[in-house]
Amino acid sequence: MTTATLEKQTPAKQKVMLVEGNEAAALGVALARPDMVAVYPITPQSSLVEHVAKLIADGRMDADIVDAEGEHSVLSVLQGGSLAGARTYTATCGPGLAFMFEPYFRTSGMRLPIVMSIVTRDGITPQSVWGGHQDAMTVREVGWVQVYCETVQEVLDTTIMAFKIAEHHDVMLPVNVCLDGNYLSYGTSRVELPDQAEVDAFMGDKNVNWHVALDPLRPMAVDPLTGGSSGRGPSTFVRYRKGQCRGMQNSLRVIEEVHEEWANRFGRRYAPLVEDYRMEDADYAIMTLGSMSGAGKDAIDEARDAGKKVGLIKIKTFSPFPVEALMKSLRNVKALGVVDRSVGFRWNCGPMYQETLGVLYRLGRHVPSQSFIGGLAGADITTTHFHRVIDETEALLSTPASTEPVWLNEKD
């Protein structure tokens, strides 16, 4: 914090800093110039909003900051601000996200382009303040766009891109930027800070409430009761829902476009939906999400050195689930191991694994697959764990898969 400046710099001279992921997110927020942020502390998100508050207190970020009395009000304040035309931001996780759920559900329905970081945390109970994807996974079916970052630099860059994706007129949906609690929130890394003028040019004009507004100059009723079993029938409701789904599908294209523009302007290229890592000629693959992917890639490199024909598929955009892109990545795969950092209670497997089963079905051929669950409650998923994932996935080529998930950190 002490050395960071957001003053105008030449694009060639991006400032280099050493920051934790939470600070990187805060710097990204500042560069995106929101009008309003609302904050409430919760581990491991707290230092993120502290950084935002300090940026505002130091006069380096011009935004109205609301220290609300809880996450429920945090998102509610932003809904009001967004309806009045404000670019808005907040961050939360775990129990805070659970408490926020009522307005959270509604944000996507009102098509409000609010950006919220989820500094992911495992679900309680058992009591835990540590990282894990259980919080974000639990709300994956609520119509928010959800992207997961792998590195601190990606957190910074994606936070800015998230506003542009959310506010795209073909999308108009709230976006979660998920960064792994502990590993990305507190992990300190070198980052390049984009130039403010370049970010301004990248962002373009702001118009967040062209479609729905609370404005005396163009009065309208926001979210009146729709017909259902009586009245005019459910057609209004159905039209809205269909529109939400359309917005989600549109976001897949927009996410790709925005990442492409980012790469061209700032020189940093990220796979927007699905990343293929050493997938050329791979017979089998493992799938990862978030910060675990680094160790996963290291393990793949070692396995490749040992002559194994294995690759890694990393999901960045989890919601909407990138079905087409993933089908492409999986087109030659003969066995698949999917590593989740959370559980899907209903299917006794990881949620990403469960989603992927649908994609495998669409491939139209049988691909033996296995769910691996690791990194719960902040546990580290090391290259050793990934070698086990690789080996057990390789075994699927010749032996039948288990219906039980493999619990990677069970004996750690």
Place this chain on the structure above:
Amino acid sequence: MGAYNTIAFDAAKCDGCGDCMTACAETKVGAGDSARSRIQIGGDAANGFELALCRQCGDPKCVSVCPAGALGKDAASGVIAWDASKCVDCLLCTVGCAYAGIALDEATGRVAKCDMCEGNPACVTACPHDALKLVTTSRIYNEVGNWEDLFAPGLAGCQGCNTELLMRHTLRRVGPDTVLATPPGCVPGMGSVGFNGTTGTKVPVFHPLLTNTAPMLAGVKRHYKRIGREITALAIAGDGGASDVGFQSLSGAAERNEQILFMVVDNEGYMNTGMQRSSCTPYGAWTSTTPVGEATHGKTQDAKNLPLIMVNHRCEYVATASTAYMEDFYDKLDKAIAASKRGFAYLHVYSPCTTGWRFPTDQNMEVARKAVETNFVMLWEYSRAGGLHFTRPVDDPLPVTEYLKAMGRFRHLSDDQISHIQSKVVENLGFVKQLAHVAKA
């Protein structure tokens, strides 16, 4: 137009002495012949006294039936004046008036009527029993009657509900540069936010969650403030959402002194969803979740006093009001609007529910009035500078039974329950008096 004065008659205080008629006759015709008085008291002590006097009507029938243009309402004073030079003595006016307010003076053969004695009526001065009073009427109508009603016509309230009155008056006063929040409850249930793609208001209106009215409105207000636009952020909410599930967010917004006017229409329960208990439901009351049966007999706890809790947030302004006392309400509404430009303003309006409280639909005002006259409900206001004080103190309250018996929801009460309620009324009054006293000191 300004407010008009008129003469009010309290039959309960009249003993039929006739001093008013004597005084009128002496003043107007120089003789004590009460038959020539323009005010006439009829009836008797046994059946009650009645008044025959010009009401200086707003829509006077005497004027409309007069074929000669001899009668007209003076816009400045509100007095209906008779022009002797134009009168053709047809007496149609005496037939047109339903109040016997204009009558033939047999001594002159012409009609005569009250002219308000240029603002100082002799009858009022003469009355030894306070049965006649000069009161200001139509102030609200004259002030706001021509302002735009910003709600759509035909709100779908229950028959006899006066929340519609409250909503229309409030929005009319606050005006078009408003963003209105009406969380789930009777207010949107009446159609304030509209149905099926229609809107119920001419101002931007939204349907927040039951739980987040205040913070959502705060977000709206804050952004307009940031971009330099003046709006009023107004909530018309129910007691359940405010005092129960939405209380945290209400308290948070008040603590942050968000610039909001938050009005709670307190009908003492979740009436829109089927008359369930809220924490504002009074002790002993029947609701659909505090039913009356063999084992239990209505709510077993006392009501939460939400307005007093808001006082403890040291808001810019907090007041209680009643639909039976609209002038008091309007005074407070004006202060609350002004306060909401500086910070959090809170208005708590007691609004009887014909459907949920179980009383005839023509009794709403009477029930509301009885609540105040028994001190079951107290009308006061608070500001940081002025402290807390009563705006309509009731020094000689009726027993609470006068209020309770007006409604079906208290029909089952035992004597013990009634005495509990009466003692709570006394306790609450003492508590608020103490606050008022402390504020004064």
